[in-house]
Each structure stands twice: as structure tokens, then as C-alpha cells.
Amino acid sequence: MYEGAVQDLIDELGRLPGVGPKSAQRIAFHLLATDAADVRRLVDALTEVKARVRFCEICGNVAESETCRVCADPRRSDEVICVVEEPKDVVAIERTREFRGKYHVLGGAINPLDNVGPDDLRISELMSRLADGSVTEVIIATDPNVEGEATATYLSRLIGPMGVTVSRLASGLPVGGDLEYADEVTLGRAFEGRRVVGA
């Protein structure tokens, strides 16, 4: 619709999650009208995040070195692993201060409509972490929606027979939503009231 650089920018913005063609256009024209120094800061932030941030080799959380801050913390228990979909869920759970174990970030949830199956998630990495028997409990904290539930069921069937206690966050979280939308108190309670799911 537009020429050259403007259209290139709109196309790139439109590829971001949750940004439709209209939003892409609005952001592009906002940037065109913005001071060069402000745009420079945005460019620097993008460049920095790609240069410095990577994913933790152990848990898949965002990290600025080989392992993330949680995995590198010797005060945190290695016996309990909390499984979440995305790094933002780690942040949400950390805010509750209820959890002193380690995490495992799957990188999404099973979603047949989007062609996301178990092999597309970091499930084999999770199984490797459970292999030496030092983990006694896996808390599944996937989102309280259809995909999160499907993923939780799949994981509990896979892990249960290994003799590891599998628990799921208590109900009371906003159903259909994202873990990150739950407030700290609700999420903290759901954590405390987690229930063991049968093998």
C-alpha cells in the first residue's frame, strides 16, 4: 500500500504476535513522527536483547549467560520442578514468592489447531532432568485453558509412572486465561493448594 521503507516497516511490525495490519500501520506512523533519539533507543533495545539474552541451557528460561538466575542459585531446591509454558510465567510465579524450586519452560502448549505437538515443546529435555531420580515433585503450572490442560494431562501421564509426584495448581485461577493474568495472591494460593494428580 505504501512505498519502500514505510511498507517494509509495516510488514515487519505486522509479523509480531497480536499486531494486526491496522496496528502495524499505526505503530509505523507513530515511529515516523517520533524523535530520532527515541527510535534509536528502541533499536538499541532490540539489538541488545538479541545480542545478550539467550535461553537457559537447563530450564529454557531467558538468561544472560549459559544458565538463568534461578538455575544458578544454590539456595533453590533441585528436588521440585515447576513446569510452565513461557518465560513470562516464571516471572509471574516468582512474584508470588511461594516457590523455592527450579523451573522448566516448555516453550508453549500442545495445540493441534496450531500444529503444536509434544515434539515441538521442551518435553524431552524435561524427561532428561527427571532421569537421575533427584527430582521428587513436578508441579505443572500450564495456563488454565484448553491447551494448558491438554499439556498437563499429557505430562502427568508421561511423568506419573516414573514415581515422581505430579501436582497441578489448585483451581481458582481465571479459567481460559493466561497464568500471567492471575494476581499474586490468587496465584500464590493456587500454588499452596496444589493437588497431586493420579498416575
Ligand SMILES: [Zn+2]
Ligand atoms: Zn534455568
